[in-house]
Structures are given as C-alpha cells and as structure tokens.
Amino acid sequence: MDNMSLFVTLTSRNVMIKDIFPEQIRAAxxxxxxxxxxxxxxxxxxxxxLARIERSENAPREATLTALCAALEGAGVEFIPENGSGPGVRMARRLDRK
Incomplete structure (x- = not known):
C-alpha cells in the first residue's frame, strides 16, 4: 500500500476516526x-x-468518504484499522457456511 490514507469521521455505532486507504475501498x-x-x-x-479516490489521485471530502463508508458498512463490510498487521476489510457479520 502506498502512504496515502483517507481520513473520515464516522458516526455509526460509535463515533470514531478511521484511516481508510484506497486499497480498502477496492477490497471492500x-x-x-x-x-x-x-x-x-x-x-x-x-x-x-470513486475511480479517482481508488487510484489515489485526490483526497476526497469528508462527506464523500462518509457516504462511501456508510454504503459499504451498510452492505456488511467492516473496516479494520492498521494495528500492526496492516489495515484491511472483512464481513461484519458471520456468513452462514453450509
């Protein structure tokens, strides 16, 4: 990943500030x-x-990132912060595996 992170304040469940990387949006x-x-x-x-954000061509407005994150989180994606292992994404809910 490059060093460009996208900062957004999310107001879902808990108020938190996240670093969201373009690669996380693509992965989500x-x-x-x-x-x-x-x-x-x-x-x-x-x-x-969206294409420009994913290619790291510009830093989006906070409202834009909030909208993107809300849509992805509403679809069941959870953003994982960089915590020593690197940032990522996963499904927020367990999938039924049969």
Missing part, C-alpha cells in the same frame, strides 16, 4: 462483489470520483 467492493457503479449508486458518489 470485491468482498461484496460490487462494481464501482454499484458503490456509486449506493453512496451517491459519482463513478468518476
């Missing part, structure tokens, strides 16, 4: 099998803006 989409178009529709962010 892949985890739930969403295209950029799917995330754009769910978040209200344009596909072009």
């Amino acid at each position: 989409r892949a985890l739930i099998n969403w295209t950029r178009e799917d995330l754009a529709k769910a978040s209200g962010v344009t596909v072009r803006t």
Whole structure:
C-alpha cells in the first residue's frame, strides 16, 4: 500500500476516526462483489470520483468518504484499522457456511 490514507469521521455505532486507504475501498467492493457503479449508486458518489479516490489521485471530502463508508458498512463490510498487521476489510457479520 502506498502512504496515502483517507481520513473520515464516522458516526455509526460509535463515533470514531478511521484511516481508510484506497486499497480498502477496492477490497471492500470485491468482498461484496460490487462494481464501482454499484458503490456509486449506493453512496451517491459519482463513478468518476470513486475511480479517482481508488487510484489515489485526490483526497476526497469528508462527506464523500462518509457516504462511501456508510454504503459499504451498510452492505456488511467492516473496516479494520492498521494495528500492526496492516489495515484491511472483512464481513461484519458471520456468513452462514453450509
């Protein structure tokens, strides 16, 4: 991962500040099998803006990141902070595995 992190204040469950990396957004989409178009529709962010964020071309506004994170978290993704092992994403709920 490059050194660019995206800062966002989230007000879901608990108020917290997270570093969200562009790679985490891409990984979150892949985890739930969403295209950029799917995330754009769910978040209200344009596909072009999302592509630029994912390519680390610009630092997004706080409102944009809040919308992206809310959409992804609403779809069941949990962002894992960098805690010595590196940042990541996972499903917030256990999947029923049969």
